[in-house]
Amino acid sequence: MIRRSLAAATVFLCLAFAWTGPAPAADVPLLTGRVVDNAELLQSATRERIAAALKAHEQATGNQIAVLTVPTIGEESIEQYATEVFEAWKLGQKGRDNGVLLVIAPKDRKLRIEVGYGLEARSPTSRRAASVRRSFPQRLRRSGRSSAAPPELPRSSAGDRGSFRDTR
Numbered sequence: 001m002i003r004r005s006l007a008a009a010t011v012f013l014c015l016a017f018a019w020t021g022p023a024p025a026a027d028v029p030l031l032t033g034r035v036v037d038n039a040e041l042l043q044s045a046t047r048e049r050i051a052a053a054l055k056a057h058e059q060a061t062g063n064q065i066a067v068l069t070v071p072t073i074g075e076e077s078i079e080q081y082a083t084e085v086f087e088a089w090k091l092g093q094k095g096r097d098n099g100v101l102l103v104i105a106p107k108d109r110k111l112r113i114e115v116g117y118g119l120e121a122r123s124p125t126s127r128r129a130a131s132v133r134r135s136f137p138q139r140l141r142r143s144g145r146s147s148a149a150p151p152e153l154p155r156s157s158a159g160d161r162g163s164f165r166d167t168r
Contacts, residue, residue, distance in 0.1 A: 026073040026081055028088045031066065034058075039069035039106055063119065064091045065100040072107040081105075082112040092116040 029038055034054040035047045042050070054065045066089060073081045082103045091099025097118035104111050 026070060026076055028085050029068065029070065031089045034065070035067045037067075037069045039071045039104065041069045041104065041106060061098075062093060062096070063098045063100065064093070065102070066091055067102045067104075069104045069106070071105070073105045073110065078103065078105065078108070078110040078112040082114040086114040086116075092118060 029036055034051040035042070037047055050067060054067070058064050068085060082101060085103060086099065086101045089099075089101070091101055093099075097116040099116040100119065101114040102111075103114065
């Protein structure tokens, strides 16, 4: 009787764990503009300033840049999440693959810059992305939420034909 109860409990627990599966992945939010601030890191004026600079950059170069902040991405890797968002949003022009996505998940302390294949080979872009990866987390800790948006993002985005320039 005890063996039968123990076996039944074991089967029940196995089925319960199998049913729940791994932790759910973070949802891909809707693309509602050049800056999607779901983590509410940015003040309205800052969000509008960045969006205007990204629009000007797109008009000048054709390269599309989007910024996404989400409070958390859960257990999913930042690389996988950024790739999913990049593909779902279809950033960049068809055939040129010239999109860039900056993903910030402050509660997870994660940041990712996803670059389309059309821009990946340009070394200034790669160097700029590395610079933002190094400096942004420090700015976020040092300066608080809204002012942590990388001030060089809008200025650097206005760089020459798709390359980012360090303006510091």
